[in-house]
Amino acid sequence: MEADHVDRLRHEGRIVIVGASLAGLRAAETLRAEGFTGSLTMIGDEPYEPYDRPPLSKAVLLGKASPHHTELPHRREIDATWRLGVAATGLDLTAKRVRLADGDEVEYDRVLIATGVRARPWPKEAEAGLDGVFVLRTRDDATALYQRLKSGPRRVFVIGAGFAGSEIASACREMGIAVTVAERAGAPLVGALGGTIGAVAAELQLENGVDLRTRVTVTELEGDSVGRVRAVHLSDESVIEADVVVVSLGSLYNTEWLNGSGLGAGPRGVACDAGCRAFDFRGIVTDDVFVAGDVARSPHPLFGYQFLALEHWGNAVAQAETAAHNMISAGAERRPHMWMPAFWSSQFGVNIKSVGVPPMGDQLMVTQGSLAERRFIAVYGHRGRMVAAVSFDNTRWLEFYQRQIERGAPFPVEFPTMDRRPEGRKPVAADFPDPSLPTHGPTVTLSGFSPTDRQLVFTPAHH
Amino acid sequence: MRLVVDLNKCQGYAQCAFLAPDVFTMHGEESLVYNPRVAEDQRQGLARAVAACPVQAITADGLDGAAEPTAESAREASHGS
Numbered sequence: 001m002e003a004d005h006v007d008r009l010r011h012e013g014r015i016v017i018v019g020a021s022l023a024g025l026r027a028a029e030t031l032r033a034e035g036f037t038g039s040l041t042m043i044g045d046e047p048y049e050p051y052d053r054p055p056l057s058k059a060v061l062l063g064k065a066s067p068h069h070t071e072l073p074h075r076r077e078i079d080a081t082w083r084l085g086v087a088a089t090g091l092d093l094t095a096k097r098v099r100l101a102d103g104d105e106v107e108y109d110r111v112l113i114a115t116g117v118r119a120r121p122w123p124k125e126a127e128a129g130l131d132g133v134f135v136l137r138t139r140d141d142a143t144a145l146y147q148r149l150k151s152g153p154r155r156v157f158v159i160g161a162g163f164a165g166s167e168i169a170s171a172c173r174e175m176g177i178a179v180t181v182a183e184r185a186g187a188p189l190v191g192a193l194g195g196t197i198g199a200v201a202a203e204l205q206l207e208n209g210v211d212l213r214t215r216v217t218v219t220e221l222e223g224d225s226v227g228r229v230r231a232v233h234l235s236d237e238s239v240i241e242a243d244v245v246v247v248s249l250g251s252l253y254n255t256e257w258l259n260g261s262g263l264g265a266g267p268r269g270v271a272c273d274a275g276c277r278a279f280d281f282r283g284i285v286t287d288d289v290f291v292a293g294d295v296a297r298s299p300h301p302l303f304g305y306q307f308l309a310l311e312h313w314g315n316a317v318a319q320a321e322t323a324a325h326n327m328i329s330a331g332a333e334r335r336p337h338m339w340m341p342a343f344w345s346s347q348f349g350v351n352i353k354s355v356g357v358p359p360m361g362d363q364l365m366v367t368q369g370s371l372a373e374r375r376f377i378a379v380y381g382h383r384g385r386m387v388a389a390v391s392f393d394n395t396r397w398l399e400f401y402q403r404q405i406e407r408g409a410p411f412p413v414e415f416p417t418m419d420r421r422p423e424g425r426k427p428v429a430a431d432f433p434d435p436s437l438p439t440h441g442p443t444v445t446l447s448g449f450s451p452t453d454r455q456l457v458f459t460p461a462h463h
Numbered sequence: 464m465r466l467v468v469d470l471n472k473c474q475g476y477a478q479c480a481f482l483a484p485d486v487f488t489m490h491g492e493e494s495l496v497y498n499p500r501v502a503e504d505q506r507q508g509l510a511r512a513v514a515a516c517p518v519q520a521i522t523a524d525g526l527d528g529a530a531e532p533t534a535e536s537a538r539e540a541s542h543g544s
Contacts, residue, residue: 052467052499059496064488069500073465073524314471344470349491351475375492393492396474 006330009109013038015327016098016106017080018088019114019254020044022052023293023316027112028078030324040080041106043098045087048139054313056142057164058346061149061171067142088115091261093280096288109288110327113258113270113278114320116294117251117311122159127221132229133245136164148244153177157232157242159218161188163345165248166201170347173208180211180240182218182232185433191250192343193358193390195431197378200371200392204348213238221245251311253295263289269297269309274336276323292316292323298337302406303357303387312343340402341388350374353395355402356388359432366424367401367417369394377401380430381411464501464509464525472520482515483508 015031017024020042028040044050051070059065083100090099091113097105119135122128132153134145149156149172156172158165161183172179185191187198188205205212213234220233231241258265263286264279265271270291271279276298278289293316297309322337345352361380369376369392377397380388386409389401412427466486468479475493479486486505490496501509506526513521 054470055497055499059498062496064496065498066500069465069498071465071499072467073522075522075524314469317469342471344473346490346494346496349494351491351494353471395493 002330006328009038010035010328011037013109013328014041014107015039015110015112016041016043016108017112017114018043018098019112019116019293019295020046020050020082020084021114021116021293021316022050022072022313023114023116023320024112025050025072025074025078025320026317027114027292027320027324028080029075030321031328032076032078034325034328036328038109040078041083041108042078042080043083043086043088043100043106045085045101046138046140047085049082049084051139053137056139057136057167058171060142060146061168062174063146063150067139067146070139088257091258091263091289093262093286093289111289112320112323112327113289113291113295114293114316115254115257117253119247120249120252122221122245122247122249124221127223127229128247129227130221130223130229130245131227132243133221133247135247136168137251145244145246149175149177153242153244155180155240155242156244156246157182157240158246158248159232160248160250161185161201161205161212161214162191162248162250163189163343163347165246166205166347167345168246168248169205169210170208173210173348178211180213180232180242181205182213182216182234184215184217186214188212188214189352190431190433191359193354194361194364194380195433196364196428197371197390198431200374201347204350204374208348211240251294253309255295269295271307272296272298274298274301274338275326275334276319276337277326290323290327292319301338302340302408303360306360308341308357310339310341312341314342315339340406342402351393351395352390353398354388354390355398356380356386356405358388358390358430360387361430362432363411363427364430365411365413365427366421367413368397368419368424370421370423377417379404379411379413381413381427384411385409386411386413464503464506464523466497466499466501466509466521466523468495468497469520469522470495472518474518476517478515478517479512479521482511487512 050072060067087101119137155178158181161181169179169181188201190198217235222231224230253269255265272291276290277285278291294311297307299305300308318339319337326334342355358380364378364380366378375393377391391398480489487497
């Protein structure tokens with residue numbers, strides 16, 4: 001019976017994809033590639049067809065690509081009805097409808113949620129509204145920021161030294177613009193890679209002329225009489241004059257539109273099973289609601305079945321493909337999303353890449369090269385196992401380490417490698433901040449724990 | 464023509480920067496910077512770069528035969544390697 005249902009769905013079904021970005025587009029292409037001939041509707045709150053975001057903080061700020069021209073190439077015709085420039089505002093699981101901001105409703109047989117994340121805004125609204133205060137997430141953000149950088153600001157102030165903040169600082173320095181970066185933690189990239197590797201990123205910034213301020217927070221953005229930002233006040237009581245401020249404090253999940261829908265959606269994303277099926281608020285898996293990309297949070301067997309939310313480009317592609325496949329497949333044909341987390345960044349001329357889940361690691365070893373040369377591979381370990389590896393300008397070795405992680409290779413690392421230095425023969429602390437303290441910018445959100453960890457006490461509600 | 468490079472796959476071989484230097488440039492030792500919108504007169508260079516990439520990390524449309532990945536590369540992509 002299920003096979004009949006899926007067969008009908010494949011041929012005459014109505015599939016709605018909410019979120020017209022990388023994940024949404026690749027899901028649509030996969031549906032068509034796998035023989036879906038029903039109707040397909042793509043809903044996106046921005047007026048643009050799906051575009052690529054990584055260039056926005058790199059090539060676009062350097063003037064090497066236009067923010068208007070990062071649309072993603074299509075792998076095939078998707079023959080969809082596009083509803084662009086209109087946000088989804090609600091999901092009715094019973095009537096199987098997506099509500100739109102313009103009052104319209106779209107019926108579905110299966111829906112894919114790919115609404116992603118948005119930039120976390122500066123929390124004080126009046127200050128966030130000052131002229132010269134930016135975030136960088138969308139194409140419009142990039143256009144506005146690029147225009148301002150081109151006009152030759154005296155100083156740019158970047159709040160937050162995660163990947164995006166560091167890339168923005170890097171672009172500014174390359175354009176010869178003075179830049180100050182403020183970071184709550186002790187070094188840049190600490191949320192994603194820990195303090196030991198963060199120290200290398202800090203040197204990189206300092207050597208490239210960034211005025212890096214760590215262990216400080218911004219207390220106030222000060223405007224002038226006509227509403228332009230003119231200075232930034234820090235928790236160490238220093239005041240820095242700047243005419244451009246970029247708020248780079250990580251992201252917020254776009255799940256508000258699902259409030260009241262009955263889905264297990266909230267400030268940490270939308271929880272789903274390994275097959276990309278969304279959970280309802282009772283923790284029961286849904287049949288017709290799928291989720292993929294930045295907004296999805298799913299259990300990963302390689303990492304203790306922790307729920308991982310990955311703001312990774314490759315995850316958006318792979319999870320979208322799996323979700324699309326499962327949307328039009330019955331039982332045993334479905335497959336799990338078991339992608340190896342991987343991301344990259346490029347800053348100050350250094351190529352940074354990572355595989356696995358660094359924030360899970362408590363120790364690391366430099367297995368090739370050295371931190372001092374800023375060309376190395378560092379391996380992260382947790383409970384006797386290799387859980388992640390990061391490379392600085394050493395990309396070609398990363399795949400080898402990926403295979404090791406997949407196999408659950410032991411940590412400390414014992415195998416001999418080329419270019420192994422004495423400093424790499426002993427594990428050192430990875431130096432991640434206490435996860436209970438607020439931070440920003442990790443590219444992996446860990447949530448939930450393996451039952452053996454016993455780090456949480458579950459207290460049932462009383463009736 | 465539009466293009467995107469899967470930088471998870473990219474290993475900095477720089478074949479693309481050699482074959483289509485107006486589209487792809489190396490930034491530092493092994494970072495790749497590219498212009499995702501490619502002018503018509505770069506068609507040939509882009510096609511060569513797509514074909515020459517040792518890890519098949521470049522997807523472009525508007526190139527005959529290049530927009531559709533082979534079943535093999537699609538399968539590989541779905542495993543995210």
